[in-house]
Amino acid sequence: MTLTLRVWRQPGPQTPGRLVDYTARDVSPHMSLLELLDVVNEDLTASGEEPIAFDSDCREGICGSCGLVVDGVAHGPKAATTTCQLFMRHYRDGDVITLEPWRARAFPVVKDLVVDRSAFDRVIAAGGYVSVDTGSAPEANAIPVPKDDAERAMDAAACIGCGACVAACKNASAVLFVGAKVGHLATLPQGRPERERRVLAMVAQMEEEGFGACSNEGECEAVCPKEISVTNIQRLSREYVRALLRRG
Numbered sequence: 001m002t003l004t005l006r007v008w009r010q011p012g013p014q015t016p017g018r019l020v021d022y023t024a025r026d027v028s029p030h031m032s033l034l035e036l037l038d039v040v041n042e043d044l045t046a047s048g049e050e051p052i053a054f055d056s057d058c059r060e061g062i063c064g065s066c067g068l069v070v071d072g073v074a075h076g077p078k079a080a081t082t083t084c085q086l087f088m089r090h091y092r093d094g095d096v097i098t099l100e101p102w103r104a105r106a107f108p109v110v111k112d113l114v115v116d117r118s119a120f121d122r123v124i125a126a127g128g129y130v131s132v133d134t135g136s137a138p139e140a141n142a143i144p145v146p147k148d149d150a151e152r153a154m155d156a157a158a159c160i161g162c163g164a165c166v167a168a169c170k171n172a173s174a175v176l177f178v179g180a181k182v183g184h185l186a187t188l189p190q191g192r193p194e195r196e197r198r199v200l201a202m203v204a205q206m207e208e209e210g211f212g213a214c215s216n217e218g219e220c221e222a223v224c225p226k227e228i229s230v231t232n233i234q235r236l237s238r239e240y241v242r243a244l245l246r247r248g
Ligand code: FES
Pocket: 055, 056, 057, 058, 059, 060, 061, 062, 063, 064, 065, 066, 082, 083, 084, 085
């Protein structure tokens, strides 16, 4: 089939961008969207033009690198699907697919479809880890974790940090991401000794990075490729208030 890719081209952070059309012929329905971009880039390179810059790594829906706004939706029209797992069989001959970068103040455009997501790294560095010495991997039953807690923690840990929640939110809020990380660690015994310090530091860093506040729109959960629940936002609020009260 033949598709038109309408792609945001922006040479650099300070340069104005614009949408540019590229025609892709003989598109296989088995191609992913990123593979289609690869093919378009091969043609651009062959004709001496600048290839389209975009992020990817695992291409298996695991790493969270491949954030694109596809036809106005973060990660595109398929629910619970990352951009790298979006296949051309969902499109028809003659379709136009519009590709844009994440749009958020805390994720400035670097080039074309690539944005700087290091704000998430700094939020994690502020406290999204366990620094107590947990030793090597313990025997599975050495630290009993109730089944419900284990499942809640696993669900939250599924967050791949892609930033779709921020891109979809009209406030560019990161509370779903931070809530998933805080909730994951606060639920497990290994993460509890630092839970107050962690939530206060991560929320402070989130605000410093320029992410917006939550106004309960639910767009974050709707676009999340890992279906992270907004109950993690409620958990973040509870953890934050608890930490404030304990700090006194
Ligand atoms: S490239 Fe890793 S999640 Fe898409």
